[in-house]
Amino acid sequence: MRQPIVGKPPEYAVGDDEVPWILGTHLSEQCGPLARVSEGSQVLLVEAHDFARRMPYHHHKLTLVFAAMRRFRDRLRAAGYDVTYIQADTFGEAFATFFEDNPESTLVTMRSPSYNSERRLRDLVAEAGGTLRVVENELFASTRRAFDEWANDGGQFRHEQFYRWMRRESGVLMSDSDPAGGEWNYDGENRDVPPEDWEAPSVPTHEHGAVIEEVSAWVREEFDTWGNDELRSFPWPVTRDQARDHLDHFLTERLPAFGPYQDAMRADDWAMAHGLVSGAINLGLLHPVEVIEEVEQTYEERADVPISSAEGFIRQLLGWREFMRHVYRHAMPELATANQLAADRDLPDLYWTGETGMNCLSETVDDVHERGYSHHIQRLMVLANFATLWGVEPSELNEWFHATYIDAYHWVTTPNVIEMGQFGHGVFATKPYVSSANYIDRMSDYCTDCAYDQDANTGADACPFNALYWQFLDRNEDRLRSNHRMGLMYSHVDDKRESGEMDAVRDRVADLRDRATDGDL
Incomplete structure (x- = not known):
């Protein structure tokens, strides 16, 4: 049995009248209720479809989740388990079906990491006339x-x-x-x-x-x-x-x-x-x-x-x-709507289309479009970086990540995107993780074939990351200047104000926003 290695793992048994319910993100025989029953036991899997209609999820994400569930069902059946596999629009409908056929059974499942899911599932089971026991989730390294x-x-x-x-x-x-x-x-x-x-x-x-x-x-x-x-x-x-x-x-x-x-x-x-x-x-x-x-x-x-x-x-x-x-x-739940920098702009269409002259963003969005994946630096220093500089409302970017990545779930994206990516809350991030084009140029080959000049702050060909970076510091000065990790950057902001360059930066950002409206960024 696989269990957490930091903290005391849970100890419990599954009774004869209890049926392991395996969530679509708990596809393991190594731990949880399924690891505590014998082959031949009844097992429940519910394939609910309504969640997949809530937003335009990546085709590969939905294919992965549903195919993995069905292959897991088939593997359990081949191993001798009595698998009840219910396909329904909602969990509530599935529970009604299950308890109509199994009125004396109690479902037992590992806790989902998603906020408030335990209460919602208990309520749905109760409405169906059944009982649910929720046990600790052992699919982590710590308790x-x-x-x-x-x-x-x-x-x-x-x-x-x-x-x-x-x-x-x-x-x-x-x-x-x-x-x-x-x-x-x-x-x-x-x-x-x-x-x-x-x-x-x-x-x-x-x-x-x-x-x-x-x-x-x-x-x-x-x-x-x-x-x-x-x-x-x-x-x-x-x-x-x-x-x-x-x-x-x-x-x-x-x-x-x-x-x-x-x-x-x-x-x-x-x-x-x-x-x-x-x-x-x-x-x-x-x-x-x-x-x-x-x-x-x-x-x-x-x-x-x-x-x-x-x-x-x-x-x-x-x-x-x-x-x-x-x-x-x-x-x-505060994290889900946190917005300490008061960012209020819509997510640019380029996150969905990939149509932009900025090569780093175009290539990264194309990667996500192709496979529902890009690696962590693309997520943080290209996608989240630009959205933060642009002033995108954090929950909107979080929704985009949740929909488009094959490994994204609410408990995964929310702290990564809203806090780490956009400095939305302050629960653990000590500064915004933002940069100009300099970082992207140093860590990639994107700038080589880009239509924009990564070394210029202003002008028609200047990389948008540069002007947006300095204007971000300018507009968020009241919140960020006192941050000891931002002192050097604000000394540069002061220099740009004294030289008059900050006025040109602001004009460049205004032009970029007009171009984005026209679909020509």
Whole structure:
């Protein structure tokens, strides 16, 4: 059984009158109620469709979720489980059907990480005349209680402190009481740009079979989706075996180069050396602890895997993913609508169309359109960066990420987009993560073929990121000048005001907004 490695895992049994209900993001036999019943037991899966009509989700996202559920159903049946698989518009309709046929049964399920989901599901089950028992979610590396005790013991919502605590508590990448290699993180070694002749490792592919073809065609007909709807560019695992192959391929072929180039961006390389396992982990096909353990083991056994690659990847799972989950719990519901910079502009159409002269944005939106994916620096320093500089209302950008990424769920996107991406709340971010074109030029090859001049602040050919960056600091001065991490930038703002350049910056931003209205940005 797989369980959290920080905190005391839950201990419970599933009674004879209880039926494990497996959510579509809990597709695991390794933990939860399903791991505590014998083969042959009754199991419930509910494929509810109304959620897929709430927004224009990426075609590949819906295909992934529904295909993974159906393949999981088939695997359980082949293993001898008595699977009740209900397809309905709503969960309420599905529960009514289930309890009509099973009036004496109690459903038992792991808690969903999404805010308020437990109450909503309990209410729906009660309305159907049934009973629901909710148990702890074991598809994480830490327990809720462990984090809460750490936070109440003086811990702040600061990722680095949390991450070091997780390392100490779990023993992952530790040598006695010291971090492996002597350092807690190797960020300084993970900001290289690959040479032009570097060839990225191959991307794993899978033989998906008839189920995914049927699901893809059904999604195309049934729902109003966004993004590429062809399976030729669908690289995502939909079964446990495929997810394991995906992970093994990463460990064998991609992990050595992951660390040095994890922040780099290339126009012709959507995957670089990234793990590409976030979708499988967020569906439950891979347990984060097994991934962490195997990355650590690979580092210990292979000389070609640098500590910077192993630590950098483990930090994303043991640190950041866990941190996002817990911060979301503590900051909701305020986090979902937080907007401390009072940003009120609509999301530009280019996020949906990709039609812009800014090569970095065009290429990144095209990547998302093609596969429902781009890596973390594209998300933070291209997509969220531009939206923050533009002044997009945070919840609108959050909705876009939620709809368009195959690994996006509300508990994932909300702290990442609204807080980390747009500095919307202040629960853990200590400054806005914004930049001019300089960062993008340094970490990518996007600027080489761009219609805009990455070195110019003003003028018809100047990169929009530059004027928007300085105008962002200008308009948010009351909120940001006192931030000790922004002092140097505001000294430059003062210089631009004294020289008169800030007036030209403001004029350039006004022109950019007019061009965006005309669809000519």
